[in-house]
Amino acid sequence: MSAPTATESAGRATPSLWRRLPSSPVAMVGLGIVLFWIVLALAAPLLPLAAPNAQDYMAMGHPGSSARHWLGVDPLGRDLLSRIIWGGRTVLAVAPLAVIVAYTVGCAMGLLAGYYRGWVDAAISRAADVILSFPVVVLYVILIANIGPSALNIVVAVVLASAPGIARIVRGLVLSLMHQEFVAAAYLRRESDVFVMLVELLPNCRGPLITDFCLRLGYTTITIGTLGFLGLGLPPPNPDWGGMVKQATSMITVFPHMSLYPTLALVSLILGFNLLADGITELSQAD
Secondary structure: OOOOOOHHHHHHOOOOOOOHHHHHHHHHHHHHHHHHHHHHHHHHHHHOOOOOOOOOOOOOOOOOOOOOOOOOOOOOOOOOHHHHHHHHHHHHHHHHHHHHHHHHHHHHHHHHHHHHOOOHHHHHHHHHHHHHHHHHHHHHHHHHHHHHHOOOHHHHHHHHHHHHHHHHHHHHHHHHOOOHHHHHHHHHOOOOOHHHHHHHOOOOHHHHHHHHHHHHHHHHHHHHHHHHOOOOOOOOOOOOOHHHHHHHHHHHOOOOOOHHHHHHHHHHHHHHHHHHHHHHHHHHHHO
Protein backbone atom coordinates (compact mmCIF):
# COMPACT_ATOMS: atom_id res chain seq x y z
CA MET A 1 0.00 0.00 0.00
CA SER A 2 1.52 3.35 -1.06
CA ALA A 3 2.16 6.10 1.45
CA PRO A 4 -0.33 8.96 1.45
CA THR A 5 0.69 12.14 -0.27
CA ALA A 6 1.29 15.32 1.73
CA THR A 7 -1.94 16.79 0.38
CA GLU A 8 -3.98 13.80 1.61
CA SER A 9 -2.38 13.93 5.06
CA ALA A 10 -2.96 17.66 5.40
CA GLY A 11 -6.58 17.26 4.31
CA ARG A 12 -7.21 14.79 7.16
CA ALA A 13 -5.35 16.89 9.72
CA THR A 14 -7.14 20.22 9.26
CA PRO A 15 -10.53 21.22 7.85
CA SER A 16 -10.63 22.61 4.35
CA LEU A 17 -9.96 26.33 3.97
CA TRP A 18 -13.37 26.78 2.33
CA ARG A 19 -15.11 24.98 5.21
CA ARG A 20 -13.51 27.42 7.66
CA LEU A 21 -14.48 30.45 5.59
CA PRO A 22 -17.63 31.21 7.67
CA SER A 23 -15.40 31.71 10.72
CA SER A 24 -13.92 34.86 9.13
CA PRO A 25 -16.34 37.84 9.19
CA VAL A 26 -14.12 39.78 6.78
CA ALA A 27 -14.14 36.96 4.24
CA MET A 28 -17.91 36.53 4.56
CA VAL A 29 -18.54 40.23 3.94
CA GLY A 30 -16.34 40.11 0.85
CA LEU A 31 -17.97 36.90 -0.35
CA GLY A 32 -21.42 38.45 0.21
CA ILE A 33 -20.55 41.48 -1.95
CA VAL A 34 -19.17 39.28 -4.73
CA LEU A 35 -22.18 36.93 -4.60
CA PHE A 36 -24.52 39.94 -4.74
CA TRP A 37 -23.03 40.98 -8.08
CA ILE A 38 -22.93 37.41 -9.35
CA VAL A 39 -26.64 36.93 -8.59
CA LEU A 40 -27.52 40.26 -10.23
CA ALA A 41 -25.45 39.41 -13.30
CA LEU A 42 -26.99 35.96 -13.69
CA ALA A 43 -30.51 37.31 -13.18
CA ALA A 44 -30.10 40.22 -15.61
CA PRO A 45 -32.09 38.58 -18.45
CA LEU A 46 -34.92 37.81 -16.03
CA LEU A 47 -35.18 41.22 -14.37
CA PRO A 48 -37.74 43.77 -15.62
CA LEU A 49 -35.07 46.04 -17.02
CA ALA A 50 -34.91 48.09 -20.17
CA ALA A 51 -32.52 46.82 -22.83
CA PRO A 52 -29.04 48.14 -21.95
CA ASN A 53 -28.63 49.82 -25.33
CA ALA A 54 -32.21 51.06 -25.76
CA GLN A 55 -32.43 54.86 -25.93
CA ASP A 56 -35.27 56.76 -24.27
CA TYR A 57 -35.29 60.10 -26.07
CA MET A 58 -37.99 61.47 -23.76
CA ALA A 59 -35.77 60.89 -20.70
CA MET A 60 -32.71 62.59 -22.18
CA GLY A 61 -34.03 66.02 -21.15
CA HIS A 62 -34.76 64.73 -17.62
CA PRO A 63 -31.96 62.26 -16.85
CA GLY A 64 -32.69 61.94 -13.12
CA SER A 65 -34.38 58.98 -11.44
CA SER A 66 -37.97 58.20 -12.35
CA ALA A 67 -40.49 55.37 -12.25
CA ARG A 68 -39.14 54.07 -15.58
CA HIS A 69 -35.45 54.68 -14.80
CA TRP A 70 -34.68 54.16 -11.10
CA LEU A 71 -31.09 55.41 -11.38
CA GLY A 72 -31.70 57.77 -14.30
CA VAL A 73 -30.22 57.57 -17.78
CA ASP A 74 -26.82 58.21 -19.35
CA PRO A 75 -26.10 61.06 -21.82
CA LEU A 76 -27.58 58.94 -24.64
CA GLY A 77 -30.81 58.20 -22.78
CA ARG A 78 -29.92 54.59 -21.88
CA ASP A 79 -31.07 53.19 -18.54
CA LEU A 80 -28.21 53.35 -16.02
CA LEU A 81 -29.42 50.51 -13.81
CA SER A 82 -29.71 48.18 -16.78
CA ARG A 83 -26.27 49.10 -18.10
CA ILE A 84 -24.67 48.70 -14.68
CA ILE A 85 -26.15 45.22 -14.18
CA TRP A 86 -25.34 44.09 -17.72
CA GLY A 87 -21.88 45.63 -17.37
CA GLY A 88 -21.41 43.50 -14.26
CA ARG A 89 -21.98 40.40 -16.41
CA THR A 90 -19.08 41.46 -18.59
CA VAL A 91 -16.72 42.13 -15.68
CA LEU A 92 -17.61 38.89 -13.90
CA ALA A 93 -17.05 36.92 -17.10
CA VAL A 94 -13.85 38.56 -18.33
CA ALA A 95 -11.98 39.10 -15.03
CA PRO A 96 -12.17 35.49 -13.68
CA LEU A 97 -11.45 34.03 -17.14
CA ALA A 98 -8.39 36.26 -17.56
CA VAL A 99 -7.05 35.43 -14.09
CA ILE A 100 -7.67 31.67 -14.50
CA VAL A 101 -5.78 31.60 -17.81
CA ALA A 102 -3.01 33.75 -16.30
CA TYR A 103 -2.74 31.32 -13.38
CA THR A 104 -2.61 28.32 -15.71
CA VAL A 105 0.29 29.85 -17.63
CA GLY A 106 2.01 31.34 -14.56
CA CYS A 107 1.79 28.15 -12.48
CA ALA A 108 3.24 26.12 -15.36
CA MET A 109 6.13 28.56 -15.71
CA GLY A 110 6.77 28.71 -11.96
CA LEU A 111 6.64 24.92 -11.49
CA LEU A 112 9.09 24.33 -14.32
CA ALA A 113 11.48 27.03 -13.09
CA GLY A 114 11.42 25.95 -9.44
CA TYR A 115 11.51 22.21 -10.09
CA TYR A 116 14.17 21.94 -12.81
CA ARG A 117 16.18 25.05 -11.93
CA GLY A 118 19.35 25.52 -13.99
CA TRP A 119 18.93 26.89 -17.50
CA VAL A 120 15.16 26.37 -17.42
CA ASP A 121 14.89 28.62 -14.35
CA ALA A 122 17.24 31.19 -15.89
CA ALA A 123 15.31 31.37 -19.18
CA ILE A 124 11.88 31.68 -17.53
CA SER A 125 13.11 34.17 -14.92
CA ARG A 126 14.77 36.43 -17.51
CA ALA A 127 11.65 36.42 -19.69
CA ALA A 128 9.55 37.29 -16.63
CA ASP A 129 11.96 40.10 -15.68
CA VAL A 130 11.63 41.68 -19.13
CA ILE A 131 7.83 41.77 -18.97
CA LEU A 132 7.74 42.91 -15.33
CA SER A 133 10.10 45.78 -16.11
CA PHE A 134 7.23 47.59 -17.86
CA PRO A 135 4.68 49.50 -15.76
CA VAL A 136 1.51 47.41 -15.75
CA VAL A 137 -0.86 50.11 -17.00
CA VAL A 138 1.55 51.10 -19.79
CA LEU A 139 1.86 47.46 -20.82
CA TYR A 140 -1.92 47.08 -20.96
CA VAL A 141 -2.31 50.25 -23.02
CA ILE A 142 0.42 49.21 -25.47
CA LEU A 143 -1.05 45.74 -25.94
CA ILE A 144 -4.70 46.79 -26.31
CA ALA A 145 -3.84 49.76 -28.53
CA ASN A 146 -2.02 47.43 -30.93
CA ILE A 147 -4.32 44.39 -30.95
CA GLY A 148 -7.61 46.30 -30.58
CA PRO A 149 -10.22 46.50 -27.80
CA SER A 150 -12.29 43.35 -27.21
CA ALA A 151 -13.03 40.92 -24.37
CA LEU A 152 -10.63 38.34 -25.83
CA ASN A 153 -7.82 40.87 -26.21
CA ILE A 154 -8.31 42.03 -22.62
CA VAL A 155 -7.83 38.40 -21.52
CA VAL A 156 -4.67 38.14 -23.65
CA ALA A 157 -3.29 41.38 -22.19
CA VAL A 158 -4.00 40.30 -18.59
CA VAL A 159 -2.33 36.93 -19.17
CA LEU A 160 0.80 38.47 -20.67
CA ALA A 161 1.06 41.06 -17.89
CA SER A 162 0.13 38.80 -14.93
CA ALA A 163 1.60 35.38 -15.72
CA PRO A 164 5.24 36.38 -14.99
CA GLY A 165 4.34 37.68 -11.52
CA ILE A 166 2.40 34.50 -10.76
CA ALA A 167 5.36 32.45 -12.01
CA ARG A 168 7.67 34.22 -9.57
CA ILE A 169 5.38 33.44 -6.63
CA VAL A 170 5.05 29.76 -7.61
CA ARG A 171 8.78 29.43 -8.24
CA GLY A 172 9.62 30.76 -4.77
CA LEU A 173 7.08 28.45 -3.12
CA VAL A 174 8.35 25.42 -5.04
CA LEU A 175 11.97 26.14 -4.12
CA SER A 176 10.99 26.27 -0.44
CA LEU A 177 9.17 22.90 -0.72
CA MET A 178 11.71 20.94 -2.75
CA HIS A 179 13.59 19.68 0.33
CA GLN A 180 10.50 18.58 2.23
CA GLU A 181 10.10 14.93 3.19
CA PHE A 182 6.96 14.37 1.11
CA VAL A 183 8.92 15.27 -2.05
CA ALA A 184 11.67 12.80 -1.11
CA ALA A 185 8.99 10.16 -0.48
CA ALA A 186 7.57 10.77 -3.96
CA TYR A 187 11.03 10.24 -5.46
CA LEU A 188 11.38 6.96 -3.52
CA ARG A 189 8.04 5.83 -4.97
CA ARG A 190 9.47 6.65 -8.42
CA GLU A 191 6.72 9.11 -9.19
CA SER A 192 7.01 11.09 -12.44
CA ASP A 193 8.09 14.71 -12.51
CA VAL A 194 4.59 15.75 -13.60
CA PHE A 195 3.07 13.90 -10.63
CA VAL A 196 5.48 15.52 -8.16
CA MET A 197 4.78 19.00 -9.54
CA LEU A 198 0.99 18.74 -9.85
CA VAL A 199 0.11 16.44 -6.93
CA GLU A 200 2.79 17.09 -4.32
CA LEU A 201 4.08 20.62 -4.89
CA LEU A 202 1.25 22.69 -6.40
CA PRO A 203 -1.44 21.74 -3.81
CA ASN A 204 0.94 22.73 -1.02
CA CYS A 205 1.25 26.20 -2.55
CA ARG A 206 -2.51 26.73 -2.47
CA GLY A 207 -2.75 29.07 0.55
CA PRO A 208 -0.73 32.00 -0.85
CA LEU A 209 -2.03 31.32 -4.37
CA ILE A 210 -5.71 31.48 -3.35
CA THR A 211 -5.07 34.81 -1.63
CA ASP A 212 -3.19 36.15 -4.63
CA PHE A 213 -5.93 34.88 -6.95
CA CYS A 214 -8.60 36.92 -5.12
CA LEU A 215 -6.37 40.01 -5.11
CA ARG A 216 -5.69 39.63 -8.83
CA LEU A 217 -9.42 39.46 -9.48
CA GLY A 218 -9.62 42.91 -7.88
CA TYR A 219 -6.63 44.19 -9.86
CA THR A 220 -8.08 42.84 -13.10
CA THR A 221 -11.42 44.49 -12.34
CA ILE A 222 -9.56 47.78 -11.89
CA THR A 223 -7.75 47.13 -15.17
CA ILE A 224 -10.98 46.54 -17.07
CA GLY A 225 -12.41 49.76 -15.62
CA THR A 226 -9.25 51.71 -16.43
CA LEU A 227 -9.11 50.44 -20.00
CA GLY A 228 -12.79 51.31 -20.43
CA PHE A 229 -12.16 54.83 -19.12
CA LEU A 230 -9.27 55.23 -21.57
CA GLY A 231 -11.45 54.07 -24.46
CA LEU A 232 -9.59 50.74 -24.72
CA GLY A 233 -12.20 48.52 -23.06
CA LEU A 234 -15.09 46.76 -24.71
CA PRO A 235 -16.12 48.36 -28.01
CA PRO A 236 -19.38 50.35 -27.86
CA PRO A 237 -22.27 49.99 -27.36
CA ASN A 238 -21.42 47.15 -24.92
CA PRO A 239 -22.02 48.16 -21.27
CA ASP A 240 -18.67 48.87 -19.65
CA TRP A 241 -18.38 50.44 -16.17
CA GLY A 242 -15.19 52.31 -17.02
CA GLY A 243 -16.64 53.48 -20.32
CA MET A 244 -19.80 54.68 -18.55
CA VAL A 245 -17.70 56.82 -16.20
CA LYS A 246 -15.73 58.22 -19.13
CA GLN A 247 -18.87 59.05 -21.09
CA ALA A 248 -20.37 60.97 -18.18
CA THR A 249 -17.28 63.06 -17.26
CA SER A 250 -18.35 65.96 -19.48
CA MET A 251 -21.61 66.23 -17.49
CA ILE A 252 -20.30 65.41 -14.02
CA THR A 253 -20.93 68.89 -12.60
CA VAL A 254 -24.55 68.90 -13.79
CA PHE A 255 -25.53 65.23 -13.49
CA PRO A 256 -22.98 63.58 -11.16
CA HIS A 257 -25.10 60.43 -10.79
CA MET A 258 -24.19 59.37 -14.33
CA SER A 259 -20.59 58.67 -13.28
CA LEU A 260 -21.22 58.08 -9.56
CA TYR A 261 -23.30 54.90 -9.89
CA PRO A 262 -20.94 52.95 -12.18
CA THR A 263 -18.01 54.10 -10.03
CA LEU A 264 -19.70 52.76 -6.89
CA ALA A 265 -20.40 49.47 -8.68
CA LEU A 266 -16.74 49.14 -9.65
CA VAL A 267 -15.48 50.06 -6.18
CA SER A 268 -17.87 47.68 -4.41
CA LEU A 269 -16.83 44.68 -6.50
CA ILE A 270 -13.13 45.43 -6.00
CA LEU A 271 -13.77 45.83 -2.26
CA GLY A 272 -15.52 42.46 -2.21
CA PHE A 273 -12.56 40.69 -3.83
CA ASN A 274 -10.06 42.40 -1.50
CA LEU A 275 -12.03 41.60 1.67
CA LEU A 276 -12.32 37.98 0.55
CA ALA A 277 -8.55 37.88 0.01
CA ASP A 278 -7.92 39.43 3.46
CA GLY A 279 -10.16 36.86 5.13
CA ILE A 280 -8.46 33.95 3.35
CA THR A 281 -5.06 35.36 4.40
CA GLU A 282 -6.17 35.39 8.05
CA LEU A 283 -7.36 31.78 7.82
CA SER A 284 -4.14 30.68 6.10
CA GLN A 285 -1.98 32.31 8.76
CA ALA A 286 -4.00 30.56 11.47
CA ASP A 287 -3.03 27.12 10.11
